[in-house]
Amino acid sequence: MIELRDRADLTPSEQLLKHDDPLADDFLTLPEAELKSLAIQFNHRLHYAFQENKFTYKFAYHPKLLQVVKSQIVWVLNQLSKPSTNDEDVGDEQYIYLSFMRVQDALAMSCPYLCGIPSLTAIWGFMHHYQREFNQLIESGILFEFTSFSFFIRSEDVRSTAKLTEPNSVVQKRTISNAKRPTIRSEILADLEIDIVIRVKGRERLSNYISELKASLPRAFAGGDLFQPTISSGVNWLKIFSSQSELFQNIKGAPAHGRWLYPSIQQPSDFDELELQISGGNANIPVSLGYHLLEAPTQRENALTECHAYAENVLGIAKRVNPIDVRFSGRTHYFEQAFWSLESSNETILIKNYRN
Incomplete structure (x- = not known):
């Protein structure tokens, strides 16, 4: 999703893929400064994904994971929403x-x-x-x-x-012959x-x-x-x-x-x-x-x-x-x-x- 958003930013004429999922649409269309507002929705989506898998359902809304998972999601969204800084002087x-x-x-x-x-x-x-x-x-x-x-x-x-090496000799000497x-x-x-x-x-x-x-x-x-x-x-x-x-x-x-x-x-x-x-x-x-x-x-x-x-x-x-x-x-x-x-x-x- 991040790569898709970047590609759209680099080529504004490219049409973004339309998703039935409102969370995906919000992530692709919201300004960078507002991405942090999606933290709660991403947190719920991750725990729903845990529930849908028979190997991970026991981790959904686990007390020891709640704060860790939310902190990681908030950190990622904060990184994506950081404003660009001005260039340093790089001379020539x-x-x-x-x-x-x-x-x-x-x-x-x-x-x-x-x-x-x-x-x-x-x-x-x-x-x-x-x-x-x-x-x-x-x-x-x-x-x-x-x-x-x-x-x-x-x-x-x-x-x-x-690969074959370059020829360096002939099959028969003193006559026209194939190279070996x-x-x-x-x-x-x-x-x-x-x-x-x-x-x-x-x-x-x-x-x-x-x-x-x-x-x-x-x-x-x-x-x-x-x-x-x-x-x-x-x-x-x-x-x-x-x-x-x-x-x-x-x-x-x-x-x-x-x-x-x-x-x-x-x-x-x-x-x-x-x-x-x-x-x-x-x-x-x-x-x-x-x-x-x-x-x-x-x-x-x-x-x-x-x-x-x-x-x-x-x-x-x-x-x-x-x-x-x-x-x-x-x-x-x-x-x-x-x-x-x-x-x-x-x-x-x-x-x-x-x-x-």
């Missing part, structure tokens, strides 16, 4: 919101010993590639810097597959539907470059292919926001079956601690955060850059956050906790929580 920051993006055949193996969420360095690489392509396309003296990203996974389908492939390569790939919010710094208005932003969007993402939503869906998949309030109004109604990927404050120092943190609750998930250098960069023959160093993958913890929790935590919490950015030193290259 703007936001690109890519929604309902489809990724096919992304590498689910973010490193040799971790399967699941794509590597965060791969997502950062996509964003940095986007920045370079966009700045090159506009050919302007004003450059935009893509500083951090926030990541939302609507759905994920991980599967094991096998040395082996079959086993891979674990993922199909994703995602949203990405990109924080951008620049003095020009990004809204003047909508067509350039669409044209420069990279087609590669984490080893797979990135596609915009189908035209038939009618989704406006690229939006620009200069106001944090307007952006939060759009993202707070994300579907409850998806999850935001937040940086975790506490990171493990060894594998035992990693196992302990991911077994402590289903909100924590292991991710590949970047690389730890095993040596000082040095010059090597045939290296792609001037200096080369051997490195090891760094595993860390990210939090899967329910969109409902994002809504109730508020705008300030989202912009302080949900964004990832690059942090490098002489020893590490990591994707961590964004800091101003």
Whole structure:
């Protein structure tokens, strides 16, 4: 019901579903400031639902639950009816919101010993590639810097597959012959539907470059292919926001079956601690955060850059956050906790929580 109300607020022309239930109609049509008046009706409805189920009927109007249940309902309605606050001064920051993006055949193996969420360095690489392509396309003296990203996974389908390697020999030598492939390569790939919010710094208005932003969007993402939503869906998949309030109004109604990927404050120092943190609750998930250098960069023959160093993958913890929790935590919490950015030193290259 909350998602339906949000969708109607974002697209005023959309007609709300008509319900025979007067409580549902009131929840969808009343102004936010008046939602608190529905607390008593929601309380009665919950206890009626308890009575209708043979497993929960004994909890209906139970003395130990009456006050607890009512307090929870009042708290939720109070959160929904809070007035929007004015934006803080964010200077030259703007936001690109890519929604309902489809990724096919992304590498689910973010490193040799971790399967699941794509590597965060791969997502950062996509964003940095986007920045370079966009700045090159506009050919302007004003450059935009893509500083951090926030990541939302609507759905994920991980599967094991096998692909043929490239041919490297022929069946018969010294004559025209068919090519041979040395082996079959086993891979674990993922199909994703995602949203990405990109924080951008620049003095020009990004809204003047909508067509350039669409044209420069990279087609590669984490080893797979990135596609915009189908035209038939009618989704406006690229939006620009200069106001944090307007952006939060759009993202707070994300579907409850998806999850935001937040940086975790506490990171493990060894594998035992990693196992302990991911077994402590289903909100924590292991991710590949970047690389730890095993040596000082040095010059090597045939290296792609001037200096080369051997490195090891760094595993860390990210939090899967329910969109409902994002809504109730508020705008300030989202912009302080949900964004990832690059942090490098002489020893590490990591994707961590964004800091101003």
